[in-house]
Amino acid sequence: MNLEISKQELKDFLLNANDHDFQEMIEFIHPVDLLAIIHEYEDEAVSILNRLSDEDIAHLLDEEDDEDIYELLTQFSTKRQKEILEEMSSDEIADFVQALDEDESKDVLSKMSKEDVEEVRELLSYPPDTAGGIMATEFISIHEDKTVKKTLEYLQGVAQNAEMAYYLYVTTNEGYLRGVVSLRDLVSSPFNTLISEITNLNVHSVNVYDDQEEVAKMLDKYDYVMIPVVDEHNLIKGVITIDDILDIIKEEATEDIHRMAGLDAEEKVDGTLIESIRSRLPWLSINLITAILAASVVAMFSSTIEAVVALAAINPIIAGMGGNAGTQSLTIIVRGIALGELTGENARKVFLKELGVGLCTGVTLGIVVGIGCYFFYGNPYLGFVAGSAMLLNLIIATVSGYTVPLLLKKCNIDPALASSVFVTTATDVLGFFVFLGLATELLPYLI
Amino acid sequence: MNLEISKQELKDFLLNANDHDFQEMIEFIHPVDLLAIIHEYEDEAVSILNRLSDEDIAHLLDEEDDEDIYELLTQFSTKRQKEILEEMSSDEIADFVQALDEDESKDVLSKMSKEDVEEVRELLSYPPDTAGGIMATEFISIHEDKTVKKTLEYLQGVAQNAEMAYYLYVTTNEGYLRGVVSLRDLVSSPFNTLISEITNLNVHSVNVYDDQEEVAKMLDKYDYVMIPVVDEHNLIKGVITIDDILDIIKEEATEDIHRMAGLDAEEKVDGTLIESIRSRLPWLSINLITAILAASVVAMFSSTIEAVVALAAINPIIAGMGGNAGTQSLTIIVRGIALGELTGENARKVFLKELGVGLCTGVTLGIVVGIGCYFFYGNPYLGFVAGSAMLLNLIIATVSGYTVPLLLKKCNIDPALASSVFVTTATDVLGFFVFLGLATELLPYLI
Numbered sequence: 001m002n003l004e005i006s007k008q009e010l011k012d013f014l015l016n017a018n019d020h021d022f023q024e025m026i027e028f029i030h031p032v033d034l035l036a037i038i039h040e041y042e043d044e045a046v047s048i049l050n051r052l053s054d055e056d057i058a059h060l061l062d063e064e065d066d067e068d069i070y071e072l073l074t075q076f077s078t079k080r081q082k083e084i085l086e087e088m089s090s091d092e093i094a095d096f097v098q099a100l101d102e103d104e105s106k107d108v109l110s111k112m113s114k115e116d117v118e119e120v121r122e123l124l125s126y127p128p129d130t131a132g133g134i135m136a137t138e139f140i141s142i143h144e145d146k147t148v149k150k151t152l153e154y155l156q157g158v159a160q161n162a163e164m165a166y167y168l169y170v171t172t173n174e175g176y177l178r179g180v181v182s183l184r185d186l187v188s189s190p191f192n193t194l195i196s197e198i199t200n201l202n203v204h205s206v207n208v209y210d211d212q213e214e215v216a217k218m219l220d221k222y223d224y225v226m227i228p229v230v231d232e233h234n235l236i237k238g239v240i241t242i243d244d245i246l247d248i249i250k251e252e253a254t255e256d257i258h259r260m261a262g263l264d265a266e267e268k269v270d271g272t273l274i275e276s277i278r279s280r281l282p283w284l285s286i287n288l289i290t291a292i293l294a295a296s297v298v299a300m301f302s303s304t305i306e307a308v309v310a311l312a313a314i315n316p317i318i319a320g321m322g323g324n325a326g327t328q329s330l331t332i333i334v335r336g337i338a339l340g341e342l343t344g345e346n347a348r349k350v351f352l353k354e355l356g357v358g359l360c361t362g363v364t365l366g367i368v369v370g371i372g373c374y375f376f377y378g379n380p381y382l383g384f385v386a387g388s389a390m391l392l393n394l395i396i397a398t399v400s401g402y403t404v405p406l407l408l409k410k411c412n413i414d415p416a417l418a419s420s421v422f423v424t425t426a427t428d429v430l431g432f433f434v435f436l437g438l439a440t441e442l443l444p445y446l447i
Numbered sequence: 448m449n450l451e452i453s454k455q456e457l458k459d460f461l462l463n464a465n466d467h468d469f470q471e472m473i474e475f476i477h478p479v480d481l482l483a484i485i486h487e488y489e490d491e492a493v494s495i496l497n498r499l500s501d502e503d504i505a506h507l508l509d510e511e512d513d514e515d516i517y518e519l520l521t522q523f524s525t526k527r528q529k530e531i532l533e534e535m536s537s538d539e540i541a542d543f544v545q546a547l548d549e550d551e552s553k554d555v556l557s558k559m560s561k562e563d564v565e566e567v568r569e570l571l572s573y574p575p576d577t578a579g580g581i582m583a584t585e586f587i588s589i590h591e592d593k594t595v596k597k598t599l600e601y602l603q604g605v606a607q608n609a610e611m612a613y614y615l616y617v618t619t620n621e622g623y624l625r626g627v628v629s630l631r632d633l634v635s636s637p638f639n640t641l642i643s644e645i646t647n648l649n650v651h652s653v654n655v656y657d658d659q660e661e662v663a664k665m666l667d668k669y670d671y672v673m674i675p676v677v678d679e680h681n682l683i684k685g686v687i688t689i690d691d692i693l694d695i696i697k698e699e700a701t702e703d704i705h706r707m708a709g710l711d712a713e714e715k716v717d718g719t720l721i722e723s724i725r726s727r728l729p730w731l732s733i734n735l736i737t738a739i740l741a742a743s744v745v746a747m748f749s750s751t752i753e754a755v756v757a758l759a760a761i762n763p764i765i766a767g768m769g770g771n772a773g774t775q776s777l778t779i780i781v782r783g784i785a786l787g788e789l790t791g792e793n794a795r796k797v798f799l800k801e802l803g804v805g806l807c808t809g810v811t812l813g814i815v816v817g818i819g820c821y822f823f824y825g826n827p828y829l830g831f832v833a834g835s836a837m838l839l840n841l842i843i844a845t846v847s848g849y850t851v852p853l854l855l856k857k858c859n860i861d862p863a864l865a866s867s868v869f870v871t872t873a874t875d876v877l878g879f880f881v882f883l884g885l886a887t888e889l890l891p892y893l894i
Contacts (some may be wrong), residue, residue: 028649030669152599155634166613166630166672183613183630187602202475222477223690225613225672242689243670246696250667253700254782257707261778262771269783270793273803280775281808287771288812291764292819298760305752305759312752312759313745316875317738319763324709324734328727331708335701336716346717356720361728365735372739428763 011037014048022051031059038072046075054080058087061096069096070104082111090116091136091238094123131215132208134248135229135238141171144178144199149191166226169236170199177228177236179203205230208237215240216248217340256338259416260331262287286421294319294428301436308446310377311439314386317369318435322393322427325361329354329401330419337405337415351402358398362391381445389435393427396434400426458484461495469498478506485519493522501527505534508543516543517551529558537563538583538685541570578662579655581695582676582685588618591625591646596638613672616683617646624675624683626650652677655684662687663695664787703785706863707778709734733868741766741875748883755893757824758886761833764816765882769840769874772808776801776848777866784852784862798849805845809838828892836882840874843881847873 005013010029014037017025034052038045038060049057057076061069061084073081085093085108093112097105097120109117119137126132140158142151151168168186170179179199189198205228206215219227225242255265262283267276298305298315305311333350336342342350370387374380404422405415439446452460457476461484464472481499485492485507496504504523508516508531520528532540532555540559544552544567556564566584573579587605589598598615615633617626626646636645652675653662666674672689702712709730714723745752745762752758780797783789789797817834821827851869852862886893 025649028647030649030651032669152634152638156637158635183634187599187630187633188605190603191599200475202472202477204477220690220693222479225689242672242693243667246667246689246693249693249696250700250786253697253704254786257700257704257778257782260704260708261774263775263778267779269779269788269797271800273800273807276779276800276804277807280772280804281811283775284768284772284808284812288764288768288815291767294767295760295764298763299757302756302760306756309749309753310746312756312762313742313749315759316745316763316766316879317735317742320738320741320875321731321734325727325731327708328710328730331704331710332714332716332723335704339697339701341716350716353718353720353723357723357727360720360724361731364728365731368735428767432763 007037007040011041011044011048014051015044026052026056031056031063035060035063049075054083054087057084058092061088062092066096066099070100070108073108078111085112085116089136089138090119091123094120098124098128126208129212130208131206131210131212131229131240132237134212134215134244135208135240137238139228139236139239140168141175141236142168142181142195143173144170144194144196146195147191148186148189148193148195148198151186151195152191166241169203169228169239170195171236175236176234177203177205177230180228203228205234205236206240207232212248213252216245216252219245220249252338256334256416259414260334260420262420283421290421290425290428293425294432297429297432298436301432301440304436304440304443307443308382308439310373310382311436314369314373314382315432315435318386318389318393319428319431321365321390322397322431323424324397325358325394326397326401326423326427327420329357329398330405330415330423331401333402333405334415334419337409347406354398354402355395358395359391362394365394366391379446381442382439385435385438385442385446389431389438392434393431396430397423397427454484454487458488458491458495461498462491473499473503478503478510482507482510496522501530501534504531505539508535509539513543513546517547517555520555525558532559532563536583536585537566538570541567545571545575573655576659577655578653578657578659578676578687579684581659581662581691582655582687584685586675586683586686587615588622588683589615589628589642590620591617591641591643593642594638595633595636595640595642595645598633598642599638613688616650616675616686617642618683622683623681624650624652624677627675650675652681652683653687654679659695660699663692663699666692667696699785703781703863706861707781707867709867730868737868737872737875740872741879744876744879745883748879748887751883751887751890754890755829755886757820757829758883761816761820761829762879762882765833765836765840766875766878768812768837769844769878770871771844772805772841773844773848773870773874774867776804776845777852777862777870778848780849780852781862781866784856794853801845801849802842805842806838809841812841813838826893828889829886832882832885832889832893836878836885839881840878843877844870844874 010033013025014022034056038048041048052060061072064072073084076084093108093116097108100108109120112120123132123137128134140155142154146154166183168181168183169177170181171177179201180203181195181199185198204218204222204224206218208229208231215227218224219240219242227240228236229238229240230236258265258267262280264279267279333342336350366387369390370383372383373386374383400423404426405419408415408418457480460472461469481503485495488495499507508519511519520531523531540555540563544555547555556567559567570579570584575581587602589601593601613630615628615630616624617628618624626648627650628642628646632645651665651669651671653665655676655678662674665671666687666689674687675683676685676687677683705712705714709727711726714726780789783797813834816837817830819830820833821830847870851873852866855862855865
């Protein structure tokens with residue numbers, strides 16, 4: 001049943017329940033919910049924290065933002081801190097130690113046992129965006145020559161300490177990965193079944209140095225909830241679970257969205273002013289350069305504009321529409337690349353479609369703009385110039401929106417990062433050039 | 448171990464292995480990999496498919512795109528089709544039947560047993576983007592008054608048929624949801640433990656009509672891999688697993704990215720020309736209207752431009768930079784809203800930061816542009832006008848980039864959908880107005 005109780009009620013329970021009720025219930029309250037109470041009721045936080053066991057607090061800290069764990073941890077006595085750190089898994093400790101300054105991280109490590117420090121140091125040696133950097137080090141190894149019943153009896157002794165167990169890994173005595181057994185198969189097989197009979201030897205694994213994006217793609221492709229991480233000798237070092245992958249997928253989407261808008265991948269909505277300026281000023285500066293490039297095209301035609309000042313008003317329409325159409329195309333292409341939906345096979349078809357979109361929208365909007373200019377300024381030639389420039393610029397837009405991201409990808413540059421600069425430069429510079437150039441050619445008819 | 452074999456080798460094995468080897472290995476080949484072979488080697492596909500069991504084919508079809516399942520299915524004899532459909536789960540059938548036209552879906556339903564048809568019809572009654580529309584109907588219910596050993600013996604009989612079992616649901620005899628037991632707790636508890644001792648009564652569930660986005664947020668928040676779906680009476684109807692949620696999170700990110708670029712949420716990179724035009728022309732038309740609005744501001748000042756034609760060249764720089772800065776701000780805000788990182792608490796701080804970004808980048812780039820114009824045109828007043836307009840327009844950009852998405856959200860309009868139209872209209876219209884207005888005021892000094 002859903003125990004739908006308010007935060008207020010939960011807080012009151014945590015503060016006032018007698019010890020028996022408290023112990024009975026605490027294991028069924030999700031650490032995420034506990035943490036929310038600690039954050040919301042700061043005055044009562046200490047009293048609640050003091051009622052929790054070391055293990056409860058370790059789980060709570062696991063849900064806290066890496067940057068805030070140290071502050072929460074150091075609210076306890078040094079002795080208690082040691083006990084809590086003992087309960088935390090080494091990969092969680094490695095994650096938050098990474099966010100600390102040197103003094104703080106030394107302080108944390110000094111409160112840990114020698115073996116734990118070594119484990120944390122090994123984890124810290126992997127770059128944070130690799131499989132080794134995100135893996136958990138708790139997993140359960142079993143042996144294939146045991147029966148299901150023997151294995152269950154073994155698990156009754158050890159599994160309480162493993163963070164998440166959807167799969168068990170079959171290893172040799174030396175720890176080399178041989179295969180995988182799902183808990184589902186374990187619980188549904190007769191007690192006398194040998195583990196070797198339900199072991200899948202075709203186990204997918206990732207290397208400690210594999211990029212986290214590759215790991216995410218693999219779990220997504222095969223619908224796995226967990227994957228083992230091995231070193232170059234196939235020695236199992238840890239596991240990666242789906243909840244970490246979810247975060248990575250969201251992170252990657254945010255990075256792509258940011259890059260397409262000319263922001264640093266990591267800029268945070270609640271970051272500092274300095275961080276935001278560092279993230280945005282470089283892109284704005286690059287845009288300024290391209291804008292000056294476009295403006296110099298306009299300057300080239302200043303005698304034409306002096307003669308027909310209406311061109312100065314129509315000019316931004318042509319360039320702006322090209323920019324919008326180009327952004328549409330490049331967005332579809334960049335996202336198609338990111339999701340793996342744009343492949344060698346359909347590239348030609350997609351190109352022809354983009355060209356078609358440029359042609360069709362160009363003809364439609366070209367006619368609208370042409371007729372509009374004709375009526376507004378009473379000059380059919382001006383209408384013709386504006387309409388043709390619109391058509392040409394929308395074709396330039398969709399073709400460059402298709403071409404630029406693919407070229408960048410070929411040069412191993414993230415298409416999300418730089419496409420929009422090139423595409424809008426193309427639509428601005430060429431848009432101005434086509435429009436004002438045509439106007440110059442037909443100048444006698446426009447005056 | 449990783450059995451790293453090439454597609455070619457896998458195909459040869461599937462075609463030529465003797466029956467014994469084939470049966471031994473086939474359960475360890477992931478359906479995703481099998482399907483890739485079927486797609487890549489079309490000529491040999493039929494021979495391979497004929498070696499597979501009904502169950503293997505059901506798993507294979509589960510990985511196929513919904514639109515292509517019917518075609519693959521109807522390659523088999525009618526008798527075989529019935530057997531395969533019998534092996535498929537009703538939610539998979541419901542998913543692909545939804546994509547069929549009436550004759551085809553009638554054809555599929557006519558090949559199924561009466562009870563299965565009823566189940567599929569019930570699933571089809573839920574809107575596709577609700578919990579009911581994405582749930583799987585296979586899950587395992589157990590009773591709390593049994594021991595772990597009794598439960599394991601029960602599972603040995605039934606679990607083979609349940610698609611994915613990370614959790615077991617404890618229900619009353621009538622099927623009402625009471626609690627949840629993780630397989631991890633089941634395998635790690637002594638045989639004589641009562642299920643009630645390891646049941647978590649604080650089970651989170653979702654309603655069949657809950658939006659899939661809400662479901663995704665809940666699994667993400669609590670790091671669940673599975674969640675039960677109940678009706679209004681708390682009767683358990685199905686389960687949703689994390690692999691479906693992964694797809695939803697990617698879908699939502701794509702929708703946001705598309706909407707921010709003025710594309711339909713559903714436009715596909717490999718869709719048809721007509722679909723693309725339908726997706727893009729409406730947004731281009733709206734942009735045309737706002738561009739005309741901006742152009743009419745320029746037209747208001749045509750006598751000023753006639754007098755100082757340099758303004759026509761500088762104009763797009765001011766407006767374009769405003770557009771870029773506005774896009775940066777609104778992207779940070781829209782993504783912050785989507786990820787739940789922009790809250791009531793930090794809204795004021797974020798606003799002040801955006802204002803600060805506008806001020807600082809505005810002063811920096813205003814000085815650059817001002818000095819640039821002074822040197823290029825030799826007129827300090829022109830430099831002053833351009834620099835001040837740049838500063839003001841960058842402040843307009845960041846302030847509207849902050850304000851517009853939040854206002855749209857208050858009006859229950861998706862901020863990703865419409866923000867950029869409003870923000871770029873603001874930076875274009877106000878940018879032109881500020882720049883050309885200032886120039887008109889100072890006209891005597893510019894000539």
